Amino acid sequence: MQPVNEMNLEFPSRSVNEGFARTAVACFAAQLDPTIDELNDIKTAVSEAVTNSIVHAYPGKIGPIHIRARIFEDRSIEIVVKDKGIGIPDIEQAKKPLFTTGNEERSGMGFTIMDSFTDKLVVRSRPGYGTTVKMLKKMLPFAGLK
Amino acid sequence: MNLKIYEKEAGMEIYMEGELDHHGAKDTMRRINSAIDASMPQTCVLDMSGIGFMDSSGIAVVLGVYRRMEEVSGSMRVRNVPVQAKKVFKAAGVDRIVDFE
Ligand SMILES: Nc1ncnc2c1ncn2[C@@H]1O[C@H](COP(=O)(O)OP(=O)(O)O)[C@@H](O)[C@H]1O
Numbered sequence A: 001m002q003p004v005n006e007m008n009l010e011f012p013s014r015s016v017n018e019g020f021a022r023t024a025v026a027c028f029a030a031q032l033d034p035t036i037d038e039l040n041d042i043k044t045a046v047s048e049a050v051t052n053s054i055v056h057a058y059p060g061k062i063g064p065i066h067i068r069a070r071i072f073e074d075r076s077i078e079i080v081v082k083d084k085g086i087g088i089p090d091i092e093q094a095k096k097p098l099f100t101t102g103n104e105e106r107s108g109m110g111f112t113i114m115d116s117f118t119d120k121l122v123v124r125s126r127p128g129y130g131t132t133v134k135m136l137k138k139m140l141p142f143a144g145l146k
Numbered sequence B: 001m002n003l004k005i006y007e008k009e010a011g012m013e014i015y016m017e018g019e020l021d022h023h024g025a026k027d028t029m030r031r032i033n034s035a036i037d038a039s040m041p042q043t044c045v046l047d048m049s050g051i052g053f054m055d056s057s058g059i060a061v062v063l064g065v066y067r068r069m070e071e072v073s074g075s076m077r078v079r080n081v082p083v084q085a086k087k088v089f090k091a092a093g094v095d096r097i098v099d100f101e
């Protein structure tokens, strides 16, 4: 399927960019005329993915985070969040609820939330090279007519 | 995160206002914890009606308050949780641990 529209965003892994990133993607997704709930789901999933790149990918330093969002004719959006950080050695383990390598301010529920707030979640990672999180969400039909 | 902390006879009430994400979570937690430590209330109510957005960082904050209140032998409740934040709590099963009004 060919995308109808696409946007790319790159920013440094500073925590102040968490709000910027989720809002920017939500603004782009607004072209699909989503419901408020659908928009909030997108915001939440993006916030989790971006926060992970900020918190876990570049320990003790700042590195680049890239987001690509594409929308398709079937009213779906694909969001890819990519970093060039330390990577995840065991993705299955990382995705388990409550698993975290972070401190007490992390809950270990990020991947669980990304999974339940989107229709599809694909995580690819290579230790030493980085992590790519791809999420797909399809808006309900005729949202604009509600 | 804007916090308004009131000490009432019935216990402590904390009104949270803003977006609760990782960026502000640490500072939010620190401010709530020091308020609890200073007055050791019997109960603590977190009013989340002013939360415009929350991700899993909010789970850590709420569970942190829950644990802190247990440490001082008190209890806590969460009140007026907006739809988006409620969905995050539910997806994580927090509603089975913490008392939501
Ligand atoms: N972009 C990333 N780079 C490196 N490690 C990551 C990344 N994303 C997730 N992880 C690893 O996966 C674990 C689980 O992530 P998550 O479910 O979001 O929980 P949390 O962020 O609360 O730790 C993290 O603790 C971390 O070890």
Ligand SMILES: [Mg+2]
Residues within 6 Å of the ligand: A048, A051, A052, A109, A110, A111, B056
């Ligand atoms: Mg996370």
